[in-house]
Amino acid sequence: MSIVLTGFFIAIRFFKTLKWKRFYFSIYPFGCTLFIIGYILKGMFGAIIMCVTMFPIVTDDLVYKNADVRIFTKYTGLFSRCCTYSVSEKKYVFFEKYYGEFTAEVQSSLTIKNLDNTSKILKITFEDYVYNKTLKDMVLKDSTLVFKK
Incomplete structure (x- = not known):
């Protein structure tokens, strides 16, 4: 989760200056949002969302x-x-x-x-x-x- 949050803060900090890297940095807020939604929903649907979010960094x-x-x-x-x-x-x-x-x-x-x-x-x-x-x-x-x- 710390990697996702770090990427989220980098995305906010450099959003206007890095025009051609917007897609890359937009993945981090999207991942953070999915993780929070999965944590709130819990259950099987929340576990699937959290698994998709965390799979690249486990x-x-x-x-x-x-x-x-x-x-x-x-x-x-x-x-x-x-x-x-x-x-x-x-x-x-x-x-x-x-x-x-x-x-x-x-x-x-x-x-x-x-x-x-x-x-x-x-x-x-x-x-x-x-x-x-x-x-x-x-x-x-x-x-x-x-x-x-």
Whole structure:
């Protein structure tokens, strides 16, 4: 919300001087107005309005960090499936190498059992719920992901 409010004040301050950037700066007051309307309405309609307003500026949460490998929760929208994670590795100081995404059925937190980071592969072992046909229920098992470098 602070980004939207900052943009709103910049739009008011420079509205007359920046003629060719009016469209860009008009997005901020529009976003602020939508956010306030969504907050007032609440309920499902308000949540949809707030989700559309906040989608471009929502950051991914860091779930796991081991030396250079980082796993983030990926924000995929209002009606998205639970627990989508993205895997990246920090390269040098400012760069990241993105390996991919995966989905887990865990509800509370992702538990990483083992992480092997070699020069050729990145292997991640984590706890996940898997459907067992004989029990006809979800069972907690270890799942393994392998990313080629």
